[in-house]
Amino acid sequence: MVDTTRLTRAVDHFADRLRAAPQSRLQRSAAAEALALAREFARRAQNLEAPGSEPREMPDAGMFAAADQVTVAVHDLALVLTDEEEVEEAVRLVEEAQKRAGV
Numbered sequence: 281m282v283d284t285t286r287l288t289r290a291v292d293h294f295a296d297r298l299r300a301a302p303q304s305r306l307q308r309s310a311a312a313e314a315l316a317l318a319r320e321f322a323r324r325a326q327n328l329e330a331p332g333s334e335p336r337e338m339p340d341a342g343m344f345a346a347a348d349q350v351t352v353a354v355h356d357l358a359l360v361l362t363d364e365e366e367v368e369e370a371v372r373l374v375e376e377a378q379k380r381a382g383v
Contacts, residue, residue, distance in 0.1 A: 284358035287367050290374040291354040297383035298347035310381035311343035314350045317377040321353035321370065328360040 294314070301310050319338045326335040341349060354370070361367055 282361050282363055282367055284361055284367055287354060287358055287361075287370050287374070290371050291351055294374055294378045294381075294383070295347040295351045297378065298350075298381070301383045303343075305382060306343040306346070308382075310383050311346040313377045313381040314346035315340055317373060318346070318349040318353040320373065321350070321357045324370075325353070325357040325360055328357075328362075 298306070298310055298314055315338070322338045323335045326333065338349060338353065354374070357370060358367075361370070
C-alpha cells in the first residue's frame with residue numbers, strides 16, 4: 281500500500297481555499313479548475329479500477345460544489361494508487377490547478 285497522505289493534504293488545502301474564495305474568484309476560474317481536476321482524477325481512478333471500461337464523466341454540480349467534488353475524486357483515487365510516482369504526479373496536478381485557480 282502506498283502512502284497518499286501528501287496527496288490528500290494537498291487536495292484538502294486546495295478545497296479549503298476554494299471554500300474560502302469569494303464567489304467572483306470561483307466564477308472567474310477557480311471552480312472550473314477544480315472541476316477539471318476532479319474529472320481528471322475520477323477518470324484516472326476509474327481506469328485503474330476497471331481498465332478498458334469507458335470512464336464516466338463527473339457532472340458539473342455548480343461552482344459551490346467544486347471543492348467537494350475535487351476532494352471526493354482525490355480520495356477515491358488515493359484508494360487505488362499503487363506507487364509513489366502516481367502519488368507525486370497527482371500532487372503536482374493539485375498544486376498546478378491551485379495556482380491556475382488563484383486560491
